[in-house]
């Protein structure tokens with residue numbers, strides 16, 4: 696699949712890619728998470744840890760690398776901050792909070808690239824350019840590229856008009872994916888529609904439910920509420936220093952504004968508790 700070509704001065708990041716397999720009986724895998732990351736949250740980082748645990752216990756895979764691939768500005772999703780800020784925040788999070796994750800700015804700094812094309816880009820860079828990985832005996836192995844996504848993203852794959860059938864076959868048939876269960880999105884329904892690629896779809900249950908989303912973080916920031924412990928402190932510092940996500944209201948140091956926000960927040964909270972008071976809280980087993 697063809698693209699516009701790489702952005703200026705582009706260099707594929709691979710300094711944290713493990714080039715020697717620890718277990719030659721396993722298939723080497725690189726995980727690629729595509730998304731907005733506006734901003735990146737702890738859950739985005741945690742998805743990779745969940746995938747590592749899953750692969751270790753349930754599959755013959757050895758994860759040799761993990762990448763965040765922020766989408767292009769041309770994706771034009773509401774709340775999408777400039778690629779520059781999103782890539783910077785992902786880089787800060789990966790470098791300070793992870794020992795193995797990397798950020799590939801390739802798709803961020805050019806026209807919109809479909810996910811199938813993004814996975815081809817990783818396949819090309821890792822297998823054709825770098826030559827894949829080696830076993831301890833020096834035998835060369837191709838790395839399998841796999842998509843890492845939440846179940847909400849996978850649900851969109853069965854919605855008409857969002858993904859092309861040809862791309863789905865390319866992504867799920869050729870590469871495969873790990874899907875992290877996400878509250879509010881029916882994973883069984885999502886995967887039933889993709890049954891013909893079932894053998895290449897690995898479903899990861901969230902043993903500790905975490906429903907943080909970038910949308911909620913943006914909402915909190917606009918309201919002047921704390922987002923500490925939802926995303927890395929270094930990313931929060933970057934957001935504060937650059938005055939990001941305040942566009943729908945005055946600066947969060949404005950006392951009256953903050954008071955008004957809390958009044959709004961309390962009203963909303965009262966409304967939601969009143970409407971849910973007739974049903975017992977749902978507890979996920």
Ligand SMILES: Nc1ncnc2c1ncn2[C@@H]1O[C@H](COP(=O)(O)OP(=O)(O)OP(=O)(O)O)[C@@H](O)[C@H]1O
Pocket residue numbers: 728729730731732733738739742774843844845846847848875876877878905906907908909910911
């Ligand atoms: N709480 C979560 N549980 C499972 N998967 C998640 C969660 N948050 C994000 N993801 C997944 O991370 C990937 C990147 O997501 P994205 O950047 O769109 O984040 P988001 O929080 O869904 O953003 P937004 O709220 O702006 O839509 C997607 O595959 C998405 O499904």
Ligand SMILES: O=C(O)c1ccc[n+]([C@@H]2O[C@H](COP(=O)([O-])O)[C@@H](O)[C@H]2O)c1
Pocket residue numbers: 729730731765766770772808809810811848851857858859862
């Ligand atoms: O390739 C496609 O056809 C395609 C269709 C819908 C979404 N995507 C990708 O899905 C990713 C997450 O999207 P979103 O809307 O959940 O932030 C983003 O990287 C998009 O490029 C990709």
